[in-house]
Amino acid sequence: RYRVKVAALCHRALAWTLRLVRGRVCVRSTHAFVFSECTHGKAESVLETFDLYNDTHPSLCIGPQIVVAQQHQQNNTPLVKPEGEEINTTALPAPSVPGEALDEVVRRVQPSRVLELGMHCGYSSVCLLRLLPPAGRLITVELDPLTAELGEEIILVAGFKHSQFQVLTSSSAEAIQTLRPFLEPDQEASEGLNLVLMDHDPQQYLPDLLALEREELFSPHGCSVLLIHRNQRNLREILDHVGARLDCYSIKSEHQFVTEIFYQKERTSVHK
Numbered sequence: 539r540y541r542v543k544v545a546a547l548c549h550r551a552l553a554w555t556l557r558l559v560r561g562r563v564c565v566r567s568t569h570a571f572v573f574s575e576c577t578h579g580k581a582e583s584v585l586e587t588f589d590l591y592n593d594t595h596p597s598l599c600i601g602p603q604i605v606v607a608q609q610h611q612q613n614n615t616p617l618v619k620p621e622g623e624e625i626n627t628t629a630l631p632a633p634s635v636p637g638e639a640l641d642e643v644v645r646r647v648q649p650s651r652v653l654e655l656g657m658h659c660g661y662s663s664v665c666l667l668r669l670l671p672p673a674g675r676l677i678t679v680e681l682d683p684l685t686a687e688l689g690e691e692i693i694l695v696a697g698f699k700h701s702q703f704q705v706l707t708s709s710s711a712e713a714i715q716t717l718r719p720f721l722e723p724d725q726e727a728s729e730g731l732n733l734v735l736m737d738h739d740p741q742q743y744l745p746d747l748l749a750l751e752r753e754e755l756f757s758p759h760g761c762s763v764l765l766i767h768r769n770q771r772n773l774r775e776i777l778d779h780v781g782a783r784l785d786c787y788s789i790k791s792e793h794q795f796v797t798e799i800f801y802q803k804e805r806t807s808v809h810k
């Protein structure tokens with residue numbers, strides 16, 4: 539048992555050193571590895587192959603390697619809560635991997651319309667898509683055209699169809715202005731977004747939240763907004779906004795790298 543523990547520690551130390559030595563995230567090589575090594579048509583295999591690659595290469599994905607990367611940063615600033623805000627956290631134990639927190643929220647919300655800001659290579663898009671109900675659709679936004687193209691290919695490799703997702707190659711701010719037609723009601727889905735994942739530029743989190751509100755893109759039944767934070771200080775502005783708008787916002791759950799806020803225009807007592 540002792541030898542197994544030492545071997546596991548050595549593996550983690552080696553993986554971390556390799557990530558450090560290899561330096562910056564390379565979208566092309568991530569895509570090439572996942573494309574050639576995964577089982578096509580199997581979403582779980584795509585995610586496992588990402589994890590395998592990210593074990594030894596720097597990564598921006600919300601997979602397990604984010605925890606290891608964080609352990610090597612020494613800035614454990616406590617999460618800033620809005621003044622006077624009572625945090626309504628779920629009773630569930632806090633998952634340490636953001637992907638696990640994401641899975642928990644998608645299973646609970648069962649969203650019909652999801653917006654992802656910051657698609658990157660498609661890891662979190664595949665996480666989302668594999669748990670959506672049959673009528674669920676994902677709109678995912680990526681600023682960088684090459685990343686958007688390669689990420690879209692990975693989503694297709696995972697077995698999802700264009701009827702289930704749409705990639706918008708633009709800034710989040712531009713994309714939000716064009717979202718209305720994608721959210722028109724149909725027989726199966728209620729109008730508006732039920733889930734938003736923000737993992738793009740933390741400086742944009744608050745302006746984008748305000749724009750989504752202004753454009754009335756949230757479902758009247760409410761919308762969970764998941765904020766990925768690799769550095770907790772990045773949430774100060776948006777949490778101050780939430781704290782000042784308790785008539786329509788609440789903080790639903792907090793995990794190490796993920797905070798879930800809930801928006802509903804005229805909140806009923808169920809959500810207060």
Ligand SMILES: C[S@@+](CC[C@H](N)C(=O)[O-])C[C@H]1O[C@@H](n2cnc3c(N)ncnc32)[C@H](O)[C@@H]1O
Nearest residue numbers: 598599600656658661662681709710737738739
């Ligand atoms: C941290 S990565 C996202 C990782 C992804 N969620 C995952 O788990 O695989 C952030 C991505 O957001 C994109 N991005 C940055 N600013 C953006 C913006 N304003 N609008 C849209 N995408 C943006 C970057 O190009 C990058 O690919």
